[in-house]
Amino acid sequence: MDCINNFTDNNVVNNLSILLEQANAAGIPVYGSEEEQVINGCLASVGIDYIALGNVTGEMALSVLAGEDAAAMAVRQITDATPIVNTDVLAAFGIQLPEAYANASMVKTGEE
Helix, strand or coil: CCCEECCCCHHHHHCHHHHHHHHHHCCCCEECCEHHHHHCCCCEECCECHHHHHHHHHHHHHHHHCCCCHHHCCCCCCCCCCCEEEHHHHHHCCCCCCHHHCCCEEECCCCC
């Protein structure tokens, strides 16, 4: 197995520490699906930005409150995603970050 991809399922996320402990012991990097998972020890993610999602949701809610018909509203998507990398995990696995990810946000385990 080359890696594990972790999703945003609450049961999986609630037990992330167990998954990371076992995967790290086996030398298998775990990729997260959002920033908090990377802060908690996953190697990297290019996932959803919950703040951006909240902003779009708020804009849509304001439109509905202003009288726009929710059934007629177009589906809105978040298209901007910035990669995030945990430098502690990167170093622990001895992985060199590819130049294509030079724009990635860098965090350390437990950093808020």
